[in-house]
Amino acid sequence: VTATDDLVVEGLSVHYGGVSAVRSVDLTVPAGTAVGIIGANGAGKTSTLRAIMGLVPRTATAMRWGSVDLTKVPARDMVRRGVGYVPEGRHVFSGLSVEKNLLLGAYSRPWRAETKQVLDEVYDLFPVLGEARGRLAGALSGGQQQMLAVGRALMCRPRLLLLDEPSMGLSPKLVGEILGVLQRLSAEGLSLLLVEQNAKLTFEATSTCLVVENGEVAMVGTSEELRHDPNVRRIYLGL
Numbered sequence: 057v058t059a060t061d062d063l064v065v066e067g068l069s070v071h072y073g074g075v076s077a078v079r080s081v082d083l084t085v086p087a088g089t090a091v092g093i094i095g096a097n098g099a100g101k102t103s104t105l106r107a108i109m110g111l112v113p114r115t116a117t118a119m120r121w122g123s124v125d126l127t128k129v130p131a132r133d134m135v136r137r138g139v140g141y142v143p144e145g146r147h148v149f150s151g152l153s154v155e156k157n158l159l160l161g162a163y164s165r166p167w168r169a170e171t172k173q174v175l176d177e178v179y180d181l182f183p184v185l186g187e188a189r190g191r192l193a194g195a196l197s198g199g200q201q202q203m204l205a206v207g208r209a210l211m212c213r214p215r216l217l218l219l220d221e222p223s224m225g226l227s228p229k230l231v232g233e234i235l236g237v238l239q240r241l242s243a244e245g246l247s248l249l250l251v252e253q254n255a256k257l258t259f260e261a262t263s264t265c266l267v268v269e270n271g272e273v274a275m276v277g278t279s280e281e282l283r284h285d286p287n288v289r290r291i292y293l294g295l
């Protein structure tokens with residue numbers, strides 16, 4: 057799954073009517089690296105991911121992934137291009153089995169012969185999903201549903217994965233499991249862009265991080281630098 061393309065975003069802005077939610081954000085996800093965006097509730101993190109996916113109207117000076125101009129790619133084509141997205145709040149199909157949910161994630165894959173193999177890879181990454189493959193997704197715990205949402209996004213074999221608050225509402229133990237999965241995906245060469253309110257998790261899962269406040273990039277640095285920054289420690293780590 058080795059990624060070879062950098063994601064480059066320059067001057068990205070999002071407005072909802074008169075509300076300016078994202079203001080001229082610059083960010084880069086070099087191929088094969090994990091980048092985090094932390095910030096308070098309402099800082100513009102979700103809007104940034106949705107804007108990259110083309111799910112909200114946005115303007116940008118430049119937005120490209122390798123040689124692809126993402127400003128020209130409609131949302132419905134992003135997954136086929138290799139960009140996976142795990143939206144905030146899981147959104148699994150409760151009335152369908154775990155396996156059906158995963159197979160739905162493979163809908164845009166032209167090479168269906170490989171679907172079984174990808175399914176096995178997801179079960180290898182999340183053994184708990186393999187054990188529950190025949191159960192209804194709605195019967196899973198919150199943490200398991202989050203694993204399912206990540207697994208479903210992986211069914212398209214993305215080379216870049218955007219994740220919106222995968223740790224939300226999870227117990228510390230499950231946050232640890234999500235961290236393990238993100239680190240493994242990263243080690244396998246998948247590019248990650250992780251949006252989180254959980255700064256501790258983000259610093260452990262990423263090499264570079266942005267802090268967004270009021271729709272703007274307030275700080276950017278290595279995750280190691282930021283985790284030692286006095287202001288970040290006070291505001292985002294509660295230390």
Ligand code: ATP
Nearest residue numbers: 072075076077095096097098099100101102103104
């Ligand atoms: P959260 O952690 O709650 O997801 P966030 O950092 O992801 O927060 P956004 O959801 O991107 O922030 O919201 C940024 C700003 O845009 C907020 O002020 C929010 O109220 C506003 N906003 C978000 N979605 C809409 C919408 N559909 N219409 C109007 N305003 C919106």
